[in-house]
Amino acid sequence: MSTLFRPQAEKLATLTGHRDCVYALAGAPDSTSVYSAGTDGFVVEWDLENPERDGELVARVENSVYALKYLPERGLLLIGHNFQGVQAIDLKARQLIFATALPPAAIFDIAYSESRQRVYVALGNGTLAVLHAADLSLEHLVPLSHKSLRCLILHEERQELAIGGSDHLVHILDLETLTPKQVIPGATSSVFSVCYSPDGRYLLTAGRDAHLRVWDVAAGYTEHLSVVAHLFAINHVIYSPDGRYVATCSMDKSIKLWDATGFRLLRVLDRARHAGHGTSVNKLFWSAHRNRLVSCSDDRTLAVWQVSE
Structure with missing residues (x-):
């Protein structure tokens, strides 16, 4: 059996400034910047190199924000403005350059395909919106479910899009045709997060039933493992x-x-052992820069964690 290394984690900073729950984080893997947003409509940039600095306001929108997507190659930040649509902010100029109205619903997640130059948006009315990346113009609205679509992840090599929803299912779509290739049952409640492993071998899913499920992609998304990972929703x-x-x-x-x-x-990072969050932890971002993990919470704060061997 191989040696199991337990990483150390130290809380470096608590980032404050949001006035309500923080739900969205975005950044590039090797970037020193992370972007946050939530119920207050503030979109804020934070510097992971200097986490003690105050955040810088990038944008303010009227409604809450559950989804952000950073496109580093274009210097754009996409904002899922609930019940309004998707907006693109030019980060260098700090100005709005594109805005596309969508059906009046919550926007729960945004994915981007560089190979297809498309943006995919998960809507609370069960619809997948497909936008042209060049100007965010709407290409398709694809109805998938009678319940909310909550999360998206792309498998570029297989040209597949995995979508988890409040219908307890994960839909696997063909990116060329936008038609379902497979539906994965197994969850007993809403699926809040989907994630492919870096090598594309596994699809990880999690949600309200507190289980972390691992699916073998090459074996037709058969279940590889299921773990009761938390006390409440993941x-x-x-x-x-x-x-x-x-x-x-x-x-x-x-x-x-x-x-x-x-x-x-x-390792478990919580309030008792590591001065962690006091309420629900909603989103994570893990930067390759110094291996720093960022979390955000209903407690209106972000936390920056230094992870090391």
Whole structure:
């Protein structure tokens, strides 16, 4: 049996300034900047190199924001403005350059395909919106479910899009035709997060039933593993930049770090042990820059964690 390394995690900073729950984080894997947004409509940029600095306001919108997507090659930040549509902010000029109205629904997630130059948007009315990346013009509205679509992830090599929803299902779509190739049952409640492993071998899913499920992609998305990972709903699942670890965050106020090979629990980051969040942890972003993990919460704050061996 291989030696199991338990990473250390130190809380470096608590980032304050949001006036309500924070739901969205975005950034590039090697970037020193992370962007946050939430119920207050503020979109804020934070510097991970200097986490003690105040955040800089990038935009303010009328309604809440659950989804952000950063396109570093174009210097754009996409904002899912609930019940309005998707907006694109030029980060250098700090100005709105594109805005596309969508059906009046919550926007829960945004994905981007560089190979197809498309943006995919998960809507609370069960519809997938497909936009042209060049100007965010609407190409298709694809009705998929009678319940909310909550999360998206692309498998560029297989040209597949995995979509989790409140219908307890994960829909696998063909990117060329936008038709379902497969539907994965298994969850007993809403699916809040979907994540492909860096090598594309596994699809990880999690949600309200607090289970972390691992699906073998090459074997037709058969279930590889299921773990009761948290006490309450899992809001987000991500891999570390080097692919060695998986991080989950939950309504139970904790963040957990897992071994990405056997999915064994390595460390728990919570309020009692690490001065973590006091309420639900909603989203994670893991930067390759100094291996820093960022979390956001209903407690209106972000936390910056230094992860090391």
